[in-house]
Amino acid sequence: MGRSPCCEKAHTNKGAWTKEEDQRLIAYIKAHGEGCWRSLPKAAGLLRCGKSCRLRWINYLRPDLKRGNFTEEEDELIIKLHAILGNKWSLIAGRLPGRTDNEIKNYWNTHIKRKLLGWGLDPQTHRPIGGSAAFPVASQQQQQQAECNNVLLPAQAPTFSCKATAADSADEGHSSGLVDDERYDVHGQELNLDLSISLPHHSLKPAIPTATTTAAAAAIGEESYMVTGAAGKGAICLCCQLGFQNSEACSCQAIQSPHVLFRYYRPEEEGGQGV
DNA sequence: AAGCCTATCAACCGCACACTC
DNA sequence: GGAGTGTGCGGTTGATAGGCT
Structure with a gap:
């Protein structure tokens, strides 16, 4: 007959958490550790759903969270990881210490998506929109910095690629559906749409992992x-x-x-x- | 100052997966 | 193997702050 609801909705608070609720949750987790979210609210004296407690802890109360704006490096890493993993926010978050999946998801939807659109890239497939790319030109300083870090900037003839079959893609929804060897010519340079990230052709330095x-x-x-x-x-x-x-x-x-x-x-x- | 619009982000919801019995 | 349960994930919503007219 279906599963029982995760909590008694009639007797649970919803909406924004109060300071007191936060304190209770923190105190309980400090004393007993994470886990058993279903029984936690009752044990901690909270009128909240277990899921809500978990979310509050993971996204807001955890002591190792890094608050504040995302750095340029984090931006780039998110874009690259998204090109590889698609909307696997938890996996992406796993590679960004102190950041949560929810935070990254929000940041993606509010900032990076627009940034990519501005570059003429489809945020989902990371492919040029309409088959032609309008990559912004990175400053010389940015390009030099990027080369030092083996980071690809858009003006650098991206071998920025997204080839993925349904089976290959991290998730099917993310699949770009491209066929092998599908390439785009961007600013006169070949754009390889393999699902890979690379340095520009002209940069011939040995790669160093960053x-x-x-x-x-x-x-x-x-x-x-x-x-x-x-x-x-x-x-x-x-x-x-x-x-x-x-x-x-x-x-x-x-x-x-x-x-x-x-x-x-x-x-x-x-x-x-x-x- | 007031009203409207937009951006941001915390929180919720439903689903899927893993595990246990 | 199937049902029940706990947990995690991703999409979406709603509240609120800030900007603009």
Whole structure:
């Protein structure tokens, strides 16, 4: 006959939390730890639904939360992770210490979405809207900084790509539905729509894992990222760079593409090679 | 000053998944 | 294997603050 409701709605408060409720929740979790959300409200003397308590704690009361504005680095990381993971806010949040999925989701919807639209990119697929891109021009200083950090800026002929089959995509809703080798010409330069993030073609420095690349790789767990240098020479599996040379995900020899600096590799059981 | 509009973000809701019995 | 339960996730809503006319 269906499941019982998570709480007795008639006797629970809704809406904004009061200071007193916050204090009760904090005190209870400090004393007993997280978990058992269903029984927590009663035990803590709160007239709230367990889910509501959990949400309040995770999104607002947790001591390790980082409040305040998102930094440029966080912006970039969110965009990159979203290109890989889609609307998997909790996974994205897992790579941004001190940030919550709800916070990132809100930030995406209010800021980044608009930013991408301004760049002429579809926020869902990260593809150019209408087949032509209108990337903003990054300042020389921004570009230099980005090159130092191996971060892609829009003006840098993005090999900014989103190839994804339904099976490949982190979630089907995010699938761009592109076919293999579908590419876009942006400002006279080839835009590879593979689901990967890379440095521009002209940047021939050996790639060094940055916080962003590392996080992006870690974001997909066991699957490995490839980081290659100039024209495909010196391909380095990110696993190796991270010190996981012997892990199953390590696949250093597998990639030689001159167009890809680091890209998403699928585990062997899913069909093996890069996408 | 008042009314309207927009942006922001905390919170809610419904669903899905994992686990237990 | 199926039902029940707990928990987590993502989409959406609603309250509120701030800006504009």
